[in-house]
Amino acid sequence: MKFDLVIILIHGIYLVCCVERFPNAGEENFSNRIKRLDVKDGEFTNRIVFTTTREDDPILWFNQKYPQYDYIAQFWIGKTRYITAQIRQTKTKEVLSTLREDTDVELLRKSSEISWVRQEKAYVRKAKTLDTEWSNLWHLNGDISPTLKVNEAWTAGYSGKGIIIAVLDDGLQTGHPDLAANVDTVNDINIYKVNNNPDPEPGYSHGTKVSGLIGAVKDNNLCIVGVAFNCTLIGVRILGDLAITDAEEAQALSHYQSHVDIYSNSWGPPDGTGFVGPKSITKTAFQEGVTNGRNGKGSIYIWSAGNGGTTDNCNGDGYVNSIYTIAISSVQIGKNAWYSEVCAPALAVTYGGSEEDRFLTTTTTLSDCTSDGVQGTSFAAPIASGIVALALEANPDLTWRDIQHLIVFTSNRSGFSDAYSDWTTNGANKEFSQVMGFGLMNTEAMVSYGKTWTTVPTQQTCTSSTSSPGLG
Incomplete structure (x- = not known):
């Protein structure tokens, strides 16, 4: 993994932080390995997304432990880290179906260190x-x-x-x-x-x-x-x-x-x-x-x-x-x-x-x-x-x-x-x-x-419960 050292000026204060950088095209043939399938809207792709209980960097262990996948990237939403990978298509592997989940995903789901995993579908935008x-x-x-x-x-x-x-x-x-x-x-x-x-x-x-x-x-x-x-x-x-x-x-x-x-x-x-x-x-x-x-x-x-x-x-x-x-x-x-x-x-x-x-x-x-x-x-x-x-x-x-x-x-x-x-x-x-x-x-x-705007109140969300009493 590579990081860039970034210096940012905010309100007169200099902040120094590291920004994760994806591998550059050509490094480790990365761009040649990662391929996007041409599938229809709503069909399964060759991409997965998952979360893990492990705190160490998945680029160091994921491909080695799960050779049927290629690591792609990771990103954070709040405190949750999402990791994306590609299902590796080998000569002996059955051609991926776009209509059903790949069997290897279920095997990954059973791993104790994988908190959640999903094979991604494609959406036309x-x-x-x-x-x-x-x-x-x-x-x-x-x-x-x-x-x-x-x-x-x-x-x-x-x-x-x-x-x-x-x-x-x-x-x-x-x-x-x-x-x-x-x-x-x-x-x-x-x-x-x-x-x-x-x-x-x-x-x-x-x-x-x-x-x-x-x-x-x-x-x-x-x-x-x-x-x-x-x-x-x-x-x-x-x-x-x-x-x-x-x-x-x-x-x-x-x-x-x-x-x-x-x-x-x-x-x-x-x-x-x-x-x-x-x-x-x-x-x-x-x-x-x-x-x-x-x-x-x-x-x-x-x-x-x-x-x-x-x-x-x-x-x-x-x-x-x-x-x-x-x-x-x-x-x-x-x-x-x-x-x-x-x-x-x-x-x-x-x-x-x-x-x-x-x-x-x-x-x-x-x-x-x-x-x-x-x-x-x-x-x-x-x-x-x-x-x-x-x-x-x-x-x-x-x-x-x-x-x-x-x-x-x-x-x-x-x-x-x-x-x-x-x-x-x-x-x-x-x-x-x-x-x-x-x-x-x-x-x-x-x-x-x-x-001179006065800040409006924060968003309030209200929920209510419903009941369905039995008839008669």
């Missing part, structure tokens, strides 16, 4: 995008009305400085000239390929585009400017051609958790697939994040609400409708975007681009900038991540629940028409829409009210 290019910076430059009032927040002195945003996607071109100054290349990670290089493979540009909308550098005569142009970006590659596992999602959503402020997610189950949500380890990662992330203030999980249109319903997306995430949808000029879905979890909207009026502009791979054809909630969510970063800069003590309250309090209908149904007024006298939530985000109000 897609970037929430429709097209691949943008047009211009109208969402920031005042060309349209109403605006997101980002310029007003910049004028007040906020730029995202000191805020760390992890971009979970198909990769991030770390050397892009309009992003590089804001990219943390020490703590980034490629969970999909099990290494430390989040740069995308050829043909994948979604994560680089998302990152530009959040944190492209300002006033450098290159491409665009991100909403939080002084923030720190961490690339977390999780998406690729093949499906991913529960453990991989959980690892991504808890990566560098003690330091990451916002996790920006523009991905999820394919639109129109029914009721699909996070599995057990990912649910644990969410709970751990809001409980202990940001030194107890709670990690902020921003999520794109989906592009299935009003014939689809994002209530069926368990990532979007989680109480721990902030679901963001899109508007086009004058109304909800034509691709925006219907659901109660959609908390607010930003501009996401639309073929019916204007597309967006952002960074793309090959150190380029593109501005033709991009639309989707994939691009509304990172804009919201940038807005939340400005609010956290204004008041770093805001909790995850404070951010949700602030978004509701400061977002407004702003004259947008709901193409699905009428706006409704709730008991708190706030207008809301089944497609646009509480309306367009207002960056100026987020930082202004956020600066």
